[in-house]
Amino acid sequence: MSEATANGTVFHTHTLSNGLQIVGQPMPDFESVAVSFYVRTGSRDEYDPQVAGVSHFLEHMVFKGTSTLDWQEITLEFNKIGAELNAFTSHESTVYYARVLGEYLDRAVTLLSDMMYPRLAESDFETEKEVIVNEIARSEDQPYNITYRRLMQTYFGQHPLGHDVLGSPESIRGMKVEQMRDYWQRRYAANNMILSIAGKFDWEHIIELAEQHCSQWRTGETGRDVSHYEPATPINNVMVDKKLKQQIMIVAMPAVDIKDPDYYAASLGGSILGDSDGSRLYWNIYQRGLAESASAGIWAMEGTGILLMEANSTPEDAPRVLKMLRSELDSLLEDGVYEDELRRAKDKWISGIVLSSESTFSRMRSLATDWVTEGRLVSVEEEIERIEAVTTEDVMRALKRFPLRDKQVLTTLGPLSEAELLA
Incomplete structure (x- = not known):
């Protein structure tokens, strides 16, 4: 066809x-x-x-x-x-x-x-x-x-x-x-x-x-378990290595899957929170010199997805940075997102799509992933339309659908013990 x-x-x-x-x-x-x-x-x-x-x-x-x-x-x-x-x-x-x-x-x-x-x-x-x-x-x-x-x-x-x-x-x-x-x-x-x-x-x-x-290739097994997954309770996995000079912290929580109608809204929310430059975590943590890196984003898979927040800082700043990661998420959920930051997030995503559309390799990958996700091929123009259609209300609805505060899984590696990090 x-x-x-x-x-x-x-x-x-x-x-x-x-x-x-x-x-x-x-x-x-x-x-x-x-x-x-x-x-x-x-x-x-x-x-x-x-x-x-x-x-x-x-x-x-x-x-x-x-x-x-x-x-x-x-x-x-x-x-x-x-x-x-x-x-x-x-x-x-x-x-x-x-x-x-x-x-x-x-x-x-x-x-x-x-x-x-x-x-x-x-x-x-x-x-x-x-x-x-x-x-x-x-x-x-x-x-x-x-x-x-x-x-x-x-x-x-x-x-x-x-x-x-x-x-x-x-x-x-x-x-x-x-x-x-x-x-x-x-x-x-x-x-x-x-x-x-x-x-x-x-x-x-x-x-x-x-x-x-x-044409002579055999047929066989298809499909997989794509049931939604969320951890039952919050979990802290604190790995201590006294030889390390920095504390790596990653926090994960439930979010949209790749086929969710709110995928675009949630992804824009993740970008506003923690894109690698220009986001809230970028300005309030990284640019203030509190961490070597601080970012967040949505990772959507078949059937389930996660919102990741991560930072890498000195042990001295790590307890404060971890609190700030969580407080920035709380602020976004309580105060909402602003039109200007949504506009910036859209422009970044759209620019990335257009630039990658000029690569045969990128288009080849997109065709396959589009087919897996939607059973059809999606043009650059259609994807841009979906992004442009997202409102601030859509972003907040997409994020608030999930227990972002209640089911956080923290995994961290560095010289600090759990008591020291969570002090």
């Missing part, structure tokens, strides 16, 4: 007989094209603790070889066409992408399609385990990363969103290659994937390529 928007933007959608969804946006003024396979699986789909981290581990293994190419040949073939090639894994998705000149699109699609059926050799699997364990160790060496990961585990508890994307050294070392193969068999199915493309391409030719390379 093809659809043209009022300003001339063209969207294409097509579904293969096996359920593979294809979405595209031609950008004829560009010489490049970005193409990806978006797999609707991530750490929140790892229900068995024994396979914690398998989504991210599998992302590594996809680059280790297929039935026709080994890992060196994969690298060489993409190098031959000057491709930007990479992948990433999150709580909810795994994405493999390439950006190339339009003339090399056929080869890029051929290679990426081949990679979706990796060989998953046991020898490669055992070797790559230590690569993953070392990646976990590097992450644990970074205080902010530790704090954020512990926050997710503390906030979500046994909910799948509490699963760490990297897994643990124990889960990685204990994993069997048969478990990964089973996970790939279930989750890397045609009807659980999206082929997304933006830039210089011919739509009918893309359909032909997809039919040629992907």
Whole structure:
């Protein structure tokens, strides 16, 4: 199906007989094209603790070889066409992408399609385990990363969103290659994937390529548990490390999910509270020299979401900064937001959308996420209209719908004890 928007933007959608969804946006003024396979699986789909981290581990293994190419040949073939090639894994998705000149699109699609059926050799699997364990160790060496990961585990508890994307050294070392193969068999199915493309391409030719390379792919498991989650009570998780010179503080509380009608209003509220520059936390904490950083924002996922407030300060200022984080939230909820700060938040968001729309990579990502969220493609103009339609009343309603004060989860790392921090 093809659809043209009022300003001339063209969207294409097509579904293969096996359920593979294809979405595209031609950008004829560009010489490049970005193409990806978006797999609707991530750490929140790892229900068995024994396979914690398998989504991210599998992302590594996809680059280790297929039935026709080994890992060196994969690298060489993409190098031959000057491709930007990479992948990433999150709580909810795994994405493999390439950006190339339009003339090399056929080869890029051929290679990426081949990679979706990796060989998953046991020898490669055992070797790559230590690569993953070392990646976990590097992450644990970074205080902010530790704090954020512990926050997710503390906030979500046994909910799948509490699963760490990297897994643990124990889960990685204990994993069997048969478990990964089973996970790939279930989750890397045609009807659980999206082929997304933006830039210089011919739509009918893309359909032909997809039919040629992907039409024989199997179908399999789709969907996940998307029930709303909130912690039952407030939680303080205070991790003490006397060697650290700063106190990292992150506070999380329930908020909108990605499909909530109030998503735009809540996101603007988060921006007003704690955008990286020009927000209330920026002016009242960071610009006053009380913290090295102070910010807030909405993280919306399928079925649930959180409002995050975070700051990083000296131990001497940390108790005061933590109180100020919470008092700024209280002030916003009690006094409301002002038209001028809402206008600034809108302008920043709209500017970001317009600037990213000039990137084939950004549009490729947006097409896939739009399809997952709405089952349709959303133009830049429509998204701007949604933002512009938000009123100050909408922002307050979106924030006050949730127990922001009553279910706060604090996770902090630094030299202070709980008694010292909360004094």
